[in-house]
Amino acid sequence: MNKPKVIVTIAPTGGMASKKQNPHLPTQPEEIARDVVDCWNAGASVVAIHARRLDDLATCSPEIYRDINARIRARSDIVINNSTGGGINGDMVRPMADGTLEISWDERIKGIEAGAEMCTLEATTLNLSFDGRAVLFNSPPWRNRELAAAMKARGIKPEWEVFSPTHIVQDVSTLVAEGFDDGSPFVNLVLNAHRGFQGAMPYSPKTMQFMVDLLPAGAIFGVSGIGPAQLPAAIQSVLLGGHARTGLEDNLYFSAGELATNQRLTERLVRIVRDLGCEPASPSEARGILGLSHYPGPKPEFAIRSAGV
Helix, strand or coil, X not given: CCCCEECEEECCCCCCCCCCCCCCCCCCHHHHHHHHHXXXXXXXXXXXXXXXXXXXXXXXXXXXXHHHHHHXXXXXXXXXXXXXXXXXXXXXXXXXXXXXXXXXXXXXXXHHCCCCCEEEECCCCEEEEECCEXXXXXXXXXXXXXXXXXXXXXXCEEEEEECCHHHHHHHHHHHHHCCCCCCCCEEXXXXXXXXXXXXXXXXXXXXXXXXXXXXXXXXXXXXXXXXHHHHHHHHHHHHCCCEEEECCCCCCEEECCEECCHHHHHHHHHHHHHHCCCEECCHHHHHHHHCCCCCCCXXXXXXXXXXXX
């Protein structure tokens, strides 16, 4: 009997954490590519990439994204998903007229210019609180529609990123109904970010089940469990027929007090997926599930993934 295929996403960097918090965090193009290729060999089929500047602060620079993407595609066929959220520092933050801070829309939309197959689309407005600062992530409906249209014009599939039930029933459902996503929409449920993201939901089994029940017809889903919610959220997602994500963007620890690496997190998740009676999808299988076209990179010259993956 064929085992159900599960897309394992690796999110190696993110736009918030620093090497001071975990020295294993990859921030520069070769560091990111190294971790991604290792995780691809371990069974990951999608990578969610955040770019960083030379000083390790956040950016959506197309040039840096292209560098990261090229290094990864030279050594793997993993599906590349570039962020249009950016981060909470660096190029991404600008002061507004009243002195408060906002994540720059003009910088965010640069994330679609580096040739990724997918890009995140956070169709929601959030107030972020970190390091004693408040930063507005302002995504009103007209901006969401503009970004969705620009992604569709470039053949980029959105990863709809949601933090609460309202984001599903209002923002995502509206744009999907308007035709901004060809095929099955892929929705990433971000849970347990509520300590820093106003309006976000804590993780609980009931919360995840409720949000899954609200998804548009035909949607497929994955889950980003933040911090200690990463492992139970991933397991529940697989049990509900969804997909799973891991990586240092979401969780800096392997266990209580023990710092993680992307490699160890991926190896553990792949093992659990198999223990649950499923099989990690290959990148080509992930493209089929997501409705993506064929591998867009150069003719593969990379080594075959490790035996058994």
